[in-house]
Amino acid sequence: MSYTLIYSQVSGHIPYLLAGAWLTLQLACISFFIGWGIGLVNAAVLAYGPRPARMAVRAYVTFFINTPLLVQIFFIFFVLPDMGILLSPYAAVAIGMSLNAGAYLTEIQRAGFGSLRRAEMDAAAAMGFSLVQTIWYVVLPHIAKALYPPLANQFIIQVMTTSIAAIFAVEELTGRAYNVNSLTFRALEVFSITAVIYIALTILCSLALALLGRWLFRVNAKVF
Amino acid sequence: MAFLALDGLCASYGGAKDVLSDVTLNFAKGEVVGLIGPSGSGKSSLLRALVGLLKPRAGQVTLGGEAVDYGSRQSLRAARDRFAIVFQQYNLFQNMTALRNVAIAPTLVKKRKAAEVEAEARSLLTKVGLGEKFNAYPDELSGGQQQRVAIARALALHPDILLLDEVTSALDPELVGEVLDTIRALHAEGITMLIVSHEMAFIREVATTVVFMDQGRVVEVGPPAQIFDAPQSPRLRDFTARILRH
Numbered sequence: 001m002s003y004t005l006i007y008s009q010v011s012g013h014i015p016y017l018l019a020g021a022w023l024t025l026q027l028a029c030i031s032f033f034i035g036w037g038i039g040l041v042n043a044a045v046l047a048y049g050p051r052p053a054r055m056a057v058r059a060y061v062t063f064f065i066n067t068p069l070l071v072q073i074f075f076i077f078f079v080l081p082d083m084g085i086l087l088s089p090y091a092a093v094a095i096g097m098s099l100n101a102g103a104y105l106t107e108i109q110r111a112g113f114g115s116l117r118r119a120e121m122d123a124a125a126a127m128g129f130s131l132v133q134t135i136w137y138v139v140l141p142h143i144a145k146a147l148y149p150p151l152a153n154q155f156i157i158q159v160m161t162t163s164i165a166a167i168f169a170v171e172e173l174t175g176r177a178y179n180v181n182s183l184t185f186r187a188l189e190v191f192s193i194t195a196v197i198y199i200a201l202t203i204l205c206s207l208a209l210a211l212l213g214r215w216l217f218r219v220n221a222k223v224f
Numbered sequence: 225m226a227f228l229a230l231d232g233l234c235a236s237y238g239g240a241k242d243v244l245s246d247v248t249l250n251f252a253k254g255e256v257v258g259l260i261g262p263s264g265s266g267k268s269s270l271l272r273a274l275v276g277l278l279k280p281r282a283g284q285v286t287l288g289g290e291a292v293d294y295g296s297r298q299s300l301r302a303a304r305d306r307f308a309i310v311f312q313q314y315n316l317f318q319n320m321t322a323l324r325n326v327a328i329a330p331t332l333v334k335k336r337k338a339a340e341v342e343a344e345a346r347s348l349l350t351k352v353g354l355g356e357k358f359n360a361y362p363d364e365l366s367g368g369q370q371q372r373v374a375i376a377r378a379l380a381l382h383p384d385i386l387l388l389d390e391v392t393s394a395l396d397p398e399l400v401g402e403v404l405d406t407i408r409a410l411h412a413e414g415i416t417m418l419i420v421s422h423e424m425a426f427i428r429e430v431a432t433t434v435v436f437m438d439q440g441r442v443v444e445v446g447p448p449a450q451i452f453d454a455p456q457s458p459r460l461r462d463f464t465a466r467i468l469r470h
Contacts, residue, residue: 117318119311119313119315120315120316120317120318122277122311122315123309123311123315123316123317124317125275125276125277125304126275126276126277126304126307126308126309127304127308127329127333127377127381128301128304128305128329128333128334129329129332129333133332133333137317137328137332138317138319141319142318142319145319217319218361
């Protein structure tokens with residue numbers, strides 16, 4: 001089999017693909033930050049909440065971790081309209097991804113709430129720190145530092161996961177690559193370019209996160 | 225009158241057994257008190273009780289003529305203003321540089337001017353031999369260096385009494401000397417100290433008074449010569465016999 005690479009037929013579509021990559025980044029950010037908030041509240045509930053609330057959080061986490069994301073979004077997109085809740089594909093994917101990320105981020109952040117430094121809290125108390133000062137200057141920096149690497153990881157996972165939106169005709173990077181392929185039938189060219197954009201996107205995000213981590217917490221994360 | 229007086233102090237970690245039972249001691253200003261005894265004898269608990277990390281169940285602590293009420297936040301704060309404790313495991317704030325570790329409490333708790341505190345923190349760190357390490361984080365320092373930062377941090381609070389809780393126990397043997405030298409220098413300045421230590425030779429050298437504790441009780445109090453060379457109680461005689469054999 002011989003195949004001649006003809007990038008010229010596809011190269012005109014690159015700006016269209018890049019605009020899709022922008023949407024990919026948006027979806028990743030939205031779902032990550034909402035999921036982060038959900039996870040933070042849930043982790044606090046698991047650490048300090050009453051039993052019924054803890055049970056509810058466990059049920060949520062168990063459900064979303066043990067079912068595929070695709071099924072969750074199908075549910076939101078196709079089942080909710082029967083109940084009178086009509087969502088755009090974009091909204092359905094964003095909500096599904098947020099809820100899914102929320103479950104994983106609950107588990108991640110639960111560990112952070114367990115990583116208190118008793119010894120440093122003793123030192124702070126003995127030096128006359130108030131409780132608020134102890135939490136702000138001693139407890140939170142540790143939690144944040146301990147959680148930063150897994151949170152950054154989860155963000156990269158969110159970037160990759162956005163490709164699932166293509167199934168719902170959301171025109172993020174994968175969706176647009178699919179469109180360009182239907183137009184040009186240059187599958188190898190289209191998807192190789194798409195792969196390169198994904199790699200560039202991930203590397204840029206990793207780099208930005210590593211630098212941010214180094215600046216905030218002296219986390220010596222490997223960039224590559 | 226005694227500068228620091230403990231009268232019938234009892235404390236427990238919530239269990240039925242007291243870790244401190246009926247501890248009565250009096251110290252004068254400028255004294256260096258060595259607290260010795262087997263593990264679990266209540267030495268460290270005594271220091272923790274003084275700074276309110278272990279709430280006394282009964283008894284009275286009087287510092288400079290004022291009774292400390294560990295139930296009252298205001299009184300506790302006043303006490304923590306006058307005691308400073310150095311822990312066995314240093315307990316430095318890992319997310320802060322050496323300089324910030326030393327400077328944070330005076331600025332945050334005592335509301336002193338940041339510039340003035342920082343200048344003092346630099347001179348304190350220089351004094352404990354860490355003039356090159358202002359911006360190092362605890363995990364970049366050796367155990368001995370971390371412990372010296374912790375001592376500088378305690379000194380920055382200008383305590384009336386410095387409490388040293390087995391400050392060399394977590395150190396490699398070759399690092400013990402540098403920390404002991406730092407304490408010797410403080411001793412020369414006449415600062416009042418309560419030192420819990422297993423370094424008997426060191427206690428003998430710097431202490432003006434030695435307290436021997438066992439099972440939460442004070443068994444014997446006296447000058448080093450008495451405690452180490454002519455112990456009165458059988459329990460202390462047993463203890464010294466055992467440690468001097470090594």
